[in-house]
Amino acid sequence: MNLWITISIGFKEIWAHKFRSLLTMLGIILGVSSLVAMSALVKGMENGMREALIAIGGLEKVRVEAQEVPAYQEHLADQAVGCTINDVYALQHSAPLVKLITPEIDLYRTTVSRQGKYFNPFVVAGTWPSAVEMNQHVVQYGRMFNDIDDSNARSVCVIGTATRDALFGAPDDIGHEIIPLGDRININGQLFTIIGMFKHYESEQARLERELEKNQPAGTSKGSARSRGHGHSSGGFVFWLKNATIYIPLNTMWIKFRTATGTNNIPDPRLSSLTFKIADINRMDTALQQAHNVLMHTHNQIEDFAFRTMENWSENITAAIKNARLSGGIIAAISLVVGGIGIMNIMFASITERIREIGLRKAIGATTFSIFIQILVESVVIAVIGGLAGLLNSYGLVKLLTALSPTNNAPQITFVAMLVAFAFSAGVGVVAGLLPALKAARLDPIEALRYE
Amino acid sequence: MALVELRNISKIYYVGDEEIRALDDITLDIQSGEFISIIGPSGSGKSTLMHILGCLDSPTKGTIQLDGTLLHNASPAQLAAFRNRKIGFVFQFFNLLPKLNVLQNIELPMVYSSVPARERKERALNALKMVGMDNRAKHRPLQLSGGQQQRAAIARALVNNPRIVFADEPTGNLDSRTGEAILDLFLQLSREGRTIVLVTHDPEIAAVTPRRIEIRDGKIAKTLDPKLAGLETK
Numbered sequence: 001m002n003l004w005i006t007i008s009i010g011f012k013e014i015w016a017h018k019f020r021s022l023l024t025m026l027g028i029i030l031g032v033s034s035l036v037a038m039s040a041l042v043k044g045m046e047n048g049m050r051e052a053l054i055a056i057g058g059l060e061k062v063r064v065e066a067q068e069v070p071a072y073q074e075h076l077a078d079q080a081v082g083c084t085i086n087d088v089y090a091l092q093h094s095a096p097l098v099k100l101i102t103p104e105i106d107l108y109r110t111t112v113s114r115q116g117k118y119f120n121p122f123v124v125a126g127t128w129p130s131a132v133e134m135n136q137h138v139v140q141y142g143r144m145f146n147d148i149d150d151s152n153a154r155s156v157c158v159i160g161t162a163t164r165d166a167l168f169g170a171p172d173d174i175g176h177e178i179i180p181l182g183d184r185i186n187i188n189g190q191l192f193t194i195i196g197m198f199k200h201y202e203s204e205q206a207r208l209e210r211e212l213e214k215n216q217p218a219g220t221s222k223g224s225a226r227s228r229g230h231g232h233s234s235g236g237f238v239f240w241l242k243n244a245t246i247y248i249p250l251n252t253m254w255i256k257f258r259t260a261t262g263t264n265n266i267p268d269p270r271l272s273s274l275t276f277k278i279a280d281i282n283r284m285d286t287a288l289q290q291a292h293n294v295l296m297h298t299h300n301q302i303e304d305f306a307f308r309t310m311e312n313w314s315e316n317i318t319a320a321i322k323n324a325r326l327s328g329g330i331i332a333a334i335s336l337v338v339g340g341i342g343i344m345n346i347m348f349a350s351i352t353e354r355i356r357e358i359g360l361r362k363a364i365g366a367t368t369f370s371i372f373i374q375i376l377v378e379s380v381v382i383a384v385i386g387g388l389a390g391l392l393n394s395y396g397l398v399k400l401l402t403a404l405s406p407t408n409n410a411p412q413i414t415f416v417a418m419l420v421a422f423a424f425s426a427g428v429g430v431v432a433g434l435l436p437a438l439k440a441a442r443l444d445p446i447e448a449l450r451y452e
Numbered sequence: 453m454a455l456v457e458l459r460n461i462s463k464i465y466y467v468g469d470e471e472i473r474a475l476d477d478i479t480l481d482i483q484s485g486e487f488i489s490i491i492g493p494s495g496s497g498k499s500t501l502m503h504i505l506g507c508l509d510s511p512t513k514g515t516i517q518l519d520g521t522l523l524h525n526a527s528p529a530q531l532a533a534f535r536n537r538k539i540g541f542v543f544q545f546f547n548l549l550p551k552l553n554v555l556q557n558i559e560l561p562m563v564y565s566s567v568p569a570r571e572r573k574e575r576a577l578n579a580l581k582m583v584g585m586d587n588r589a590k591h592r593p594l595q596l597s598g599g600q601q602q603r604a605a606i607a608r609a610l611v612n613n614p615r616i617v618f619a620d621e622p623t624g625n626l627d628s629r630t631g632e633a634i635l636d637l638f639l640q641l642s643r644e645g646r647t648i649v650l651v652t653h654d655p656e657i658a659a660v661t662p663r664r665i666e667i668r669d670g671k672i673a674k675t676l677d678p679k680l681a682g683l684e685t686k
Binding site: 005012013016356357359360361362363364365366367368369370445446449 | 503506508509528529532533535536537541543547549551552560561563564565608612
């Protein structure tokens with residue numbers, strides 16, 4: 001018995017009962033499309049998280065922060081030195097697993113102003129040129145300050161687009177992009193020359209939305225203009241924060257802002273933080289131990305510092321994604337199983353309708369096996385057509401879900417998800433067809449031919 | 453050697469403790485080219501006999517030899533192959549598949565013997581020509597009259613060139629004129645050398661065939677053998 005003929009018999013059978021087959025397929029269609037849509041949503045989440053993770057500098061980034069002297073060293077508190085530039089040099093020379101080190105002195109609650117416009121960034125950072133590499137910045141216009149700017153403590157700064165938007169106007173509002181190289185701004189009353197500007201950072205989704213809006217004809221906005229605030233979600237906040245960057249050289253920061261605020265005229269040598277990257281993510285623990293040993297040395301054996309890694313953050317996200325995938329997968333699998341039960345039901349009904357046909361087929365020479373295969377193929381054909389329709393439908397479902405609850409992370413339908421869902425639907429077809437096929441194959445031809 | 457040799461065939465059913473002998477010790481030979489009718493009232497066992505002859509059922513006791521092969525302890529798959537290649541069936545209710553057209557219905561036995569598609573079509577058309585239905589190939593069974601449906605069913609029975617054709621009340625569902633035409637067709641096929649076994653309860657129909665076997669209570673009650681009766685000289 002030729003397989004193609006069997007399959008074409010299956011198709012004919014389905015075509016003969018179009019409506020019934022469609023209803024039966026619906027379960028599979030919904031199961032497959034929800035499986036694909038679910039995995040697309042999770043994939044979108046994953047992508048968003050990965051983008052955010054890359055934007056803040058990746059997993060191998062470790063931040064050393066000042067910490068209160070631990071209780072058992074309380075009596076030594078007045079000898080604690082804090083993080084200083086010495087730590088940076090010590091790590092550079094003595095910790096081979098530490099790759100890149102960037103010190104930072106942060107200035108909070110600053111006011112940046114220019115010609116009557118004000119901006120209060122979260123932080124103004126005095127740092128080294130290596131901050132660009134450390135924080136994955138891209139200088140789109142001008143340049144980053146260099147070591148000479150730093151050692152001469154020049155009054156220069158490099159800004160992000162959010163800073164530019166606040167002080168010079170955003171391209172969306174004024175219609176053209178201002179590149180403020182050479183302009184001067186006040187940071188807490190000190191004049192700084194802008195020598196570079198970073199590119200505009202945004203998630204893939206935000207970029208697409210922005211481009212879509214750009215293509216809309218002007219004047220279609222509804223109602224009065226209003227600000228949507230900074231960052232509509234945690235992912236967006238990461239990007240906004242990065243865009244609101246203001247970098248000045250470390251020495252400039254030290255001399256201009258630390259001397260002025262110190263109670264004596266020796267500038268406070270402590271760094272707000274120092275950030276380093278480790279050479280090999282798989283040797284995180286070893287690298288941290290190495291850095292710890294070096295820093296204990298420079299800190300007079302007083303543990304007034306702590307490491308902050310992105311591991312916890314990333315673990316939480318991974319767990320959340322895994323949970324979403326598992327629960328979504330279970331729900332989709334249940335609906336596929338329900339679809340399979342529907343197929344089994346309809347196959348039982350179908351063979352009961354065709355008992356005489358099965359009897360005849362046996363009388364003219366069909367073997368038990370070929371009847372079994374015929375019914376099984378019909379079941380699989382229903383499931384496979386349902387699966388294919390479900391794959392097509394999943395695009396619509398993803399659109400619907402996005403429309404109902406917009407997220408920052410565009411769902412992404414993956415080929416693997418489609419393959420898995422399709423294979424699953426075919427498997428459901430086989431399993432659902434087994435019992436009806438067995439029942440049909442076992443029919444006695446004489447009884448079946450007499451069946452009314 | 454006879455085409456079919458039945459030796460001491462019994463078919464016994466048990467309903468509870470009660471033993472029902474549907475066939476009781478039947479011995480029968482059918483020669484190649486014969487046109488036989490098996491007659492008997494309903495419940496006489498004639499259908500059971502036909503099922504055993506047609507490899508749809510196996511006897512409780514006794515041996516059956518078909519075309520030189522002893523069908524003893526044959527597997528269901530072997531029986532299916534026998535039905536497919538050596539036996540053709542014609543039923544009272546035609547049993548054409550309503551979703552297939554006439555040609556596809558006739559191709560069906562060849563589908564199960566893996567005949568290539570082109571040859572299938574050719575042979576199906578030949579079989580249709582044999583029963584005078586070649587202008588109805590693309591019709592659905594339900595678009596045909598009863599007589600035409602039965603002709604199509606006969607074509608299906610002949611298409612695999614079987615050694616023997618069984619017809620179970622082939623005129624039972626037809627009006628008398630159409631029934632006569634179908635019987636004429638069987639006679640014509642018989643003249644062409646086919647072996648045909650006609651199962652009926654109607655003595656008038658049985659009268660068409662040269663040899664008649666009457667079954668009563670599972671036994672052969674009467675036979676009319678043209679040779680024994682001296683009606684035929686060969």
